Every structure is written in structure tokens, then in C-alpha cells.
Amino acid sequence: MVHDFDAIFAALAHGDRRRMLELLVQAPGLSVKALSSHFACSRVMVLKHLRVLAAAELVISERAGRERRLYFNPMPVRLIYDRWTDQYSASWAAGPDEVKKTRVGSQSGDREQKPARDGRGSDGRADDSSSSAS
């Protein structure tokens, strides 16, 4: 079983699809109809989202009569998790400023978390989304 990171990350990029995974963790074996009842979009759109999730192997299903039972497959998420453990655990052990290894003289009040302002003083770029999602 080989996982496609492009497919996995693309599948996770939409809030409704992440929500679907959460629902399938809470209630394994949901039908398409039962899953659709949690979303405002059409049943056909839920089917489209499921197709994206299935392509990433995040959801597997089995037919039970006219219904299809849906299950969350954690393996792709685990794959990313393991990779992130390898890649980033060193920087996570350090503090946030560690990201700027060569930075000298960081001053209080610096807006380091925002993209650098350009010389023109224009500041209205890379909008600062502050609401937490999923």
C-alpha cells in the first residue's frame, strides 16, 4: 500500500472532508445518507468528497445491501504524522525563535509572525486569518 501525499493533503484541504473523517471516527460504518445528513451541501457533493477521500485511501467502504458503510482509515494520517515526527521533532524541542537560527538581535515589538512589510509601507497582504478551524 503506497500512499500519495498529494492526494492525502489535497483531501484534507477542505473543511467538510476533515469533518467527514471526524464523523467516521466517532461512528464507524455510517452510510452515505447518514453522513450526508450532517452537511448543508447536496448528497451528490458528499459523494464527490467521498471520492476524493477514497482516492487518498482515507476512507474505505463496503457494500451492505443498497447501503455503503464508510470507515475512516488512519494509515495515511499516520504516514504524515510519522514523517512529521522525523522531520520536525528536533525543531519542536527547541523554542519558536529557533526557526531563525541566524537571526541576531530580535527586538521586542517586532512583528515577526507576520510577513515582512515591503518598503512601500503597504501592509494589506497575506491576510491575517485568526479563526481556528476544524
Next chain:
Amino acid sequence: MVHDFDAIFAALAHGDRRRMLELLVQAPGLSVKALSSHFACSRVMVLKHLRVLAAAELVISERAGRERRLYFNPMPVRLIYDRWTDQYSASWAAGPDEVKKTRVGSQSGDREQKPARDGRGSDGRADDSSSSAS
């Protein structure tokens, strides 16, 4: 600092953007030009990607003369990592079949990882991407 999961996952959905983050882990402080040299797309497209990454707070930058120095900010990734640790570590402790808690009599040879075939026998849906990416 509040992170937006929609923005973070959307930023990670494109292979080039994930590649940019990897490059910035390997070489903190890269300029836009240096970063652009690793990609086939135009410098302006790299700037657009950086704008998406900055909006998700995955990249922070500081001006150094006419150049902009770019740094990877691991906090948003850590946020997802921590959430996944909470949400999925129980199912990861179990085996893959644990995802089908109510499933009985799983037969060898079953294509369980594929989306269920419909009654028509059509099998050409939810294409089976087998190449590993990122």
C-alpha cells in the same frame, strides 16, 4: 496566536508549497530568488505560494535590504500534530482492522482498501493513486 486549520491544510495541499517548507527547514533564511531557483514555475508564482504559506503562518520573513529572508514556522504543523496525537493515537495503537469495529469475517483477498465496488461491477472510480509524493 490563533491558527486557522483551513488555511494551514489549504497551504499544505500543493506539492510545491510543501517542498518550499522542506527547503526552508534545510536552509533557513533563503531569499525569494534562492527559493525560486528550485522551482519550474515563475518567480511570481513562488511569491503567490509564499503568500498562501504566510497566511497560514507556516512561513515568516524579514526584510534584509532588498532581499527578504524566509523562515519555516513549525507551530502550525505542531498544532495539527498535537491534534492528531489526541484524536488518533488510540486507533493507531490498534491494528488496521480496528477501523472496522463491526466488520465480521473479513476474507483474504478482499480489496478492503479500495472503495466498495457498486453492484454494476464498474470499478473505474476513485482512481488508485499508487505513487508516493512529497
Next chain:
DNA sequence: ACCATGAGTAACCTAAATGTTACTCATTGA
């Protein structure tokens, strides 16, 4: 046997994302 139901696809439309070229401005180096 027949109606209801669950599921899947086709066709269509809109919005968002991806990508390019041309131009402008600030900084650096000679």
C-alpha cells in the same frame, strides 16, 4: 409485484487556484 429508498453518474454552472507576462520600486554594487 410494486413503491420507497440508498447510491451513483452526467451535465451544467460558478468560484477558486494556478500560472504567466509586463511593469514598477527599493536596494546594492561598481
Next chain:
DNA sequence: TCAATGAGTAACATTTAGGTTACTCATGGT
């Protein structure tokens, strides 16, 4: 001082994603 360089934006075009309605087919229940 001036040319070269790094960076950012505007405008445009194409592709992809998100979403709906209508229709079809298999299965379940009466």
C-alpha cells in the same frame, strides 16, 4: 551616479474545485 538586481503588484488566461439538478439502477420493505 547609474546599471543591475531582488521583490511586489496588476492584469490576464487556463485549469481545477466546489456545488446543483435530473436521471438511472439496485436493494429493501410491504
